[in-house]
Amino acid sequence: MSEALKKATLARAASFALGQADAATRSRAILAAARLIIERADEICSANAHDLERGRAAGMPGPLQDRLLLNRDRLEGISSSLEEIARQDDPLGRVVGGRTLASGVRIEQVRVPLGTVAIVYEARPNVTADAFALCVRSGNACVLKGGSAAQESCVAIADACRDALLEAGLPGDAVQYVSDDAAHSQTDELIRANGLVDALIPRGGASLIQHCVKNATVPVIETGTGNCHIYLHRDADAEKAVSIVINAKCSRPGVCNAAESLLVDSCAAERLLPPVLRALAEHGVELVGDETARAVAEKCGVAMGAATEDDWGTEYLDLKMSVRCVEGVGEAVAHINRYGTGHSEAIVSDSYAACEAFLAGVDAAAVYANASTRFTDGGVFGLGGEIGISTQKLHARGPMGAEALTTTKYLVRGDGQIR
The missing domain is CATH 3.40.309.10 (Aldehyde Dehydrogenase; Chain A, domain 2)
Known part of the structure; x- marks a missing residue:
């Protein structure tokens, strides 16, 4: 079994416990990640320096180097964003509709997690922390696949997030980072992981997004290029x-x-x-x-x-x-x-x-x-952060915060009624 499928399997198994965890416990995990990212700032910045060195040697354009760059100020910003997400109202269990039928059957429509969310992205290490926090806030396990240009930075942040889950008493397997990607084979495995991945969110340039949209067999939330x-x-x-x-x-x-x-x-x-x-x-x-x-x-x-x-x-x-x-x-x-x-x-x-x-x-x-x-940014819009900016019209549109990573289910309560 490939690394992508192994990690998606682990995340799927952990998603059920995470989705049932109470809001306070999930908030503690996010706050722990915010703290650990600052405590490990030197380690994360060192990893980022290696990524930047490789990027410059490969001729990475200046604006893309800026996206890749992490320093203490940016880590402080990431940590603050996680703290804001931890303080947000919990979207899970929120009643969004309901009625009592003529038969006396009572119906409530409530928000629940999507389950396991896969995020494929390029040289944007901040996405690792944002995705973790928003997925935990909404009760979802996440499988992260960053670009090779940011691999050391992303792994360092993902390790901090995993340790934060364990510190809060939640399954560490609820956050997975896929690092091996010879010829992008792991990405292709992940976007076809039906039964393991409930939603795929690609973040990056047009070629990455279109590759996922055209080749994925799991549901895709298309985040857009910005012309x-x-x-x-x-x-x-x-x-x-x-x-x-x-x-x-x-x-x-x-x-x-x-x-x-x-x-x-x-x-x-x-x-x-x-x-x-x-x-x-x-x-x-x-x-x-x-x-x-x-x-x-x-x-x-x-x-x-x-x-x-x-x-x-x-x-x-x-x-x-x-x-x-x-x-x-x-x-x-x-x-x-x-x-x-x-x-x-x-x-x-x-x-x-x-x-x-x-x-x-x-x-x-x-x-x-x-x-x-x-x-146009999830943090600026008051969402704490964003999992991406959706340019499609179904399920979510614009900056996607924690609520956009939920769906609903109907809770139907009766007293012996039959139809």
Whole structure:
């Protein structure tokens, strides 16, 4: 039996005890993990340094190195996130519906764990801790499969989480980390582990997500790539536009809620684009655009290449951005709904009507008026953390916290009734 199947089997067996554990015990396990991550910060950072060294040697791009990086400040942030999740109301056992039938039979619909959740992700070691905490909060065992680029970091964090479960009197097997993955065979075993895995959540680039969606035989919750847009409506305030665009594009260009494309009303391009383009250029952003945007860029002395059809649909995950001029809200919405990935989209405008039309018309998990797309995050949304940002429409959409990792079952109580 492969490592993936062995560990999925162990997690499955442990899931039943974890799902029955009381809320206080599960909270203690999460708090213990928060403490152990800080106590073992030197060990975790040392493991991360080895991962980073290999990544740099392999030519890993800077934004992806930023995703991989762990330091004491980031570990403090991870620990704080776990503490917040531990303090959250428990989703399990929550009554979400019910009624008494004419026969006198009483029905309650209550929240219960999914069971065993598999998370496949790339060079993002923080996902290890987030996934553990949210799965424990929701009573699920988890099988984690991180990318090889972050393997030492992920193993160090997973070991701390496993020890935290044992410290709280819960089965350590409820968290499993799959490390061996010659030619990605373990990933393929995991995504086809029917009867062992109840839900699969892939987190990473488009190729990883599409591989899981197309090849998995277990249920998949698709977390999306982020081809996110900022649309500058003709009534946008220029200063506000600069601030939002720079934050959305430049604060962390390698994350999925970073903006990749800029749209602007043609009639306001001469007013709005120059300050935005100059600010982007100062931050080292490579720009490509349509003919109108390039003409404005040339006038204000900013370099801009010609955008191709592929650019409109590309998630760069780097300091690069496409720019297109449109004719009003309707065309902006149509462009986004065609090329966007259903993640996060934003309009900048002082027009209430334009903002409301945009919010209503754009088909995405998070739609913003006059705010950066970088807010799309489970921690920022008050979920403590996230298992991923779902861009699909069934079961869960947007940042997924503990409640998104539950399902429901009906508890039916009678007194001898028959039908």
